Amino acid sequence: MFLKSSFIPANRQLATLALGALMLSAWQMAQSLFMIFPGALPLAGLPVYLITGLAGFAVLVTLPGYFIRTIRSAGQGNDRVFNWRDLTDVQYTIVAPAFKFLLITFWSFLPVELYLALSVKNQGAPTPWAIIFLLLFSCIYFPMALLMMVVTNKTMPSLLPSNVIEPIFKTFKKYISFLLFFWTIMLLPLIALLLWPIPFIGPLSVSFIILHLWSYGMHLLGSFYRKEKESLNWQ
DSSP, X not given: OHHHHHHHHHHTTHHHHHHHHHHHXXXXXXXXXXXXXXXXXXXXXXXXXXXXXXXXXXXXXXXXXXXXXXXXXXXXXXXXXXXXXXXXXXXXXXXXXXXXXXXXHHHHTHXXXXXXXXXXXXXXXXXXXXXXXXXXXXXXXXXXHHHHHHHHOOSHHHHOHHHHHHHHHHTHHHHHHHHHHHHHHHHTHHHHGGGTXXXXXXXXXXXXXXXXXXXXXXXXXXXXXXXXXXXXXXX
């Protein structure tokens, strides 16, 4: 059910995802090109690396806003197609979403980060079972916190564990089933990294797979809210 309802919207934006993948992998492809034509490096190396580096950075910066709009439109059952004019408002569509997305991510995985930091500070070896437990907790916490932030458009309440844990228990069985799909989709691109060393084709393919599946995962999150919004009852 989740897979069927979430895969179609990503396919409507294949051209946008392909362009994003090209920009994201351009720096790596430039390196491969200069390995084939090393004589061009002294003359064209600096401008080419500058342009391709900025292109990849632009994708990374705009990605959180794109993900947030994907979640929101899926939650509304709108399946809104990406519009380049959205990027004209830099503060609203790029800077603010990037800050909120990174803040939610950092906060959700803070228990793991603190545990590793304390282990290093105390010169002790981290316990694998403790890391697994904390990672599991963060992986359960993060999607709901992100979804609450997007739906309510409020960041601070979405950082409070009491606000996030309550809806998790309200939809516990369905949420856990959803998480199996969600994290499978989000972690699946790690396998594609095996293709990265292949010149030109590898970086482009990996970047496209990552963007496509992560867009799929964000739409999956919005679809979950659309199905469970009465139980979640967020105002």
